[in-house]
Amino acid sequence: MKHLKSSLSLAIALALQPVTSYAQDADTEKEQLEQDIEVITVQSSYRQNSLQSSTASIAVLSSQDIDTRNAINLEEVLGGVANINFSSGSQRARYFQVRGIGERSQFQEPINPSVGLIIDDIDFSGIGSVASTFDIEQIEFFRGPQGTRFGANALAGLIYMSSNRPSDDFEGAVRLTAANYNSYDAGVVLSGPASDAVNYRIVAEKNVSDGFIDNTYLGVSDTNNRDETTLKGSVAIEASNDLTIDLNVIYADFDNGYDAFSLDNTRETLSDQPGVDQQQTTAASAKFTYTGFDSFQLISILSHATSDLTYGYDEDWSYVGLHPWEYSSTDYYLRDKDNTTAEIRLVSEPEHRIFADTTDWVVGVFVKNDSEDLTRQYTYLDSDFSSEFSATNIAVFGQLDTHLTDKLTLTTGVRAEQRNTDYDNTDGLSFTPDDTMFGGKLVLSYQLSESSMTYASVNRGFKAGSVNSNGSLPDELRVFDPEYLWNYELGYKASLLNNSAVLRAAVFYMSREDIQISSYHLNERPDGSSEFISYWDNAAKGSNAGAEIEFLWDINDSVNIYSSLGLLDTDFSGFTYADGSRETGRDQAHAPSYQANLGANYFVTEQWLVNVNLDSKDGFYFSDSHQEQSDSVTILSASFSYLADDWQVKVWTRNVTDELYATRGFYFGNDPRDGYTPKAYYQYGEPARFGITFDYNF
Template sequence: MSDEPGHDRQISRATTLLADWGAARRFNVQGRVNVSRTDADYGYDEDWTYAEFQPDYQAFDNYLRNVSRESIELRWLSNEEGRIANSDWLLGLYYQNSQVDLLREYTYASVFNSQYDTASRALFTHITTALGDNLRLTSGLRIEHWASDYADSKNLAGDNDENLFGGKLAIEYTASKNALWYASITRGYKAGGFNGGDDLPSESLRNFDTEFQINYELGGKFIALSGSLRNRISAFYTDRKDLQLKSSSVIYSAAGNPSWIDYTDNAGAGISYGLEWELQLQFTESLNILGSFGWLETEITEHNQLRPAAFNLMGREGAHAPEYTYAVSAQYKPAERLNAQLEFEGRDAFFYSDSHNYRASDTHRINLRLRYQTGAYEVQVYANNVTDEDYGVRGFSGWDADPRSGDGFDEQSYQQLGAPRVLGLTVRLDF
């Protein structure tokens, strides 16, 4: 039994300001300002026990974080008079700034603090051009300057400063009033960064590069049965370069004591492809069927590791990428103010992380809803996970942290389960 129970506390404050005005005859202007502040306090009893049980090892680890974020976005959107050569256009500017201050207090180390600042400035545009009555071309471009800076109390410092480019090109063909086809190619990115800590396996791991991906998609939207059946289906293929993966290694101190080190590294390359299908069927006037289905294949095709003993993922699936997912629900409305819903949802097994091979098992759950609404009042009774299934949402595989196991470091797995059966009542009043 722990003599110093852990805690996870957070206070957040956020403000958003939205504006939309007709600034000129040919275009409108939209603006959005976000400001947020978060104070987080997370700590845990590292030894999991009390002093009498294990007097030689008593440790507590605590992390205090202060997070400040501000962002501004402005958009100029053409109206009917502002169209250029059969094209609707959008021009935007984006600014974002964040600062994360960390204070760590650990029993067997001096107080540690760090500061991580990021800034993003971007120009983006989106143009939709009519190529005919049934054909439309959409193009988009984003140019971003990304900068980050890191410094800590151990005199480690690093920065990243780069220009990033993303874009999209898509074409849509309206075959009839009940069928639309589209194809697109998109280039995206995830900015590079910096690994803190003075115990990395190699100083060459201090910085990691930007990840790029190109996504190809083909799909369509279809209406049948006099409008009672609506379908959306798509197929996609994604090519990823310089994947950013969570990696880990074991290092040993001069006294021979092992430590588990986590860091972000560029793996090399990877691919993913799959299908998505959504449908809505108005079976009768009072019965509506909804469904969504997904099939996904992923593979890390290259994993370049500097250390031969490090964990290698080449040929493995990506983390949190179940091969299939589904959700099917039936909504029945026996009376004007009464609505009942039965839902089935599930997913395949998947790997929890890119730093170990622990997997979540497949899961299948049932949810129920009964809602009554009159005027400004709404009452809802619900039951989630009706059959009380155990299913994992997070998992870790590493050393055995149970002191009763002795001094060994045998591999042990830990899993956080999702919510059990939950019965509830919600009452809402709109005024």
């Protein structure tokens, strides 16, 4: 195994070609920069197709893109993707927003995520904090509803992560990273043939850090620490000439602390009982591809994931003695979550189109069972709260790709999905809602030339409703309904400047019906303090409009630039706040009006590479239920790498200027020193980071 391709992440000639190996030597990398652009493959569509020919707004980050950003977790690459945002309120980002739509937290309520996360065909939606990026081949970001392909988990979009496949020849890699805040990361990869018909891949990673918080009351700096272990194994089996089997196993143990909010809105906390954000997951998937039929391929995908999650925090963010009434409380949520999926689809072969040999087709069935047992341990409860939740989704879907002419194609897709839910809790609440939902798409694409195409599409997405489970909520806030989304989109994709540049652009308008909004209700306790109750409600209507533009240019053999821009204009109205006032129109939460990324790779010599990167984001509302907003921010990052045949050393930094920016915000009273006067509280993003990474490949 030769030199790891970690430094050319956004060079066009690399970023657009399919990633088939985890490593190559520096000379090969240099030669690739001199070649014409090749296309990258979108792997999670019904059919694998090129990014440039896909009729949707999709961004793809390759393993090189991930490595250039020096990323360890999914949250650390999101700044490079237009109109993708995330919410903290936890140790790692586990909730994502696409085009301004997506959840920001989960407490007691069982919810259907608006943005799905799938890793190696395993559904991690809503629990995405374990999304390690080590040995990931590529990450695909679907913007806009995917009602036909992914159903109820993709109202706003979906993130699909695929690991590197087992290799035909033996190879291996070792990565070691040391950074400030006592941060260390170590990973190893072994891959190769087990027999003529079986290849394997084994991956292990350990990441530890003190985190970015000083707890001045306890006198320690590791109450928001990270202790993360990820193990993965995959096997590719050539069972026969007609049958291939791909098996994946993932074990993740994230034993992280959680102590992020400060009464003084600094990185110094006063908590006497710091919290935790832990997740232990064991998951597996199996994909069977059978090509023995003349007219179609049979693809079957099975997956199962079991996760134990513990999320808890010091609710008063302080210590006994600071409060005049010796007030102290903690709030912990312990979840046992199981997720099983099964999908069977038939994908037509090109030689067996229907309707006078004009139409490719796909039909299939999807089943998902999701269960969650929750225990809440809260100081102000007379006894622990517990609930049992299960949901079964059954969907049928189909898609036709009709080639009207050599250049004009009409795509029609439909999905019908039934969700049956069963919910019980210790407050005596029983809830068994059933939702029948329909989604689909209509796309007309036209090949303008060999190097350019355009498309127009209408998509309908959906997500299920559910129940607010907190026993102290008023009855009128108990139930919320399904949400639907119509997306109207125009796109253009082209190779330019003699295939040295690529442009991808899309404009969209989305209309939301019965918006599910995360709000909160405050109950005042007899001692004068307030109980913060998160709940979900439906707003009357909303709209999201904007654009996504990506431009990549291989200027010469030594210089490459890359850029992306997301523009977003959102509003919602018809929502009634806790004080009885009614929203008549304002921006939606976690929906910045612009997100931009600009970077360059420069080969000083054949061995020395410099990367500079800028991420910029406008301010946004933290919640739909109050008026607090983040500030706009621009983050500068850079790296300096030496590339040898079998190894590489990189010195890197992120957030060079140590910008202070918030990733989550609340508004309520929690400080006894000012009489619990309501005000804004923030969780801050990553401060200035610097480190060194060593890669060795064999």
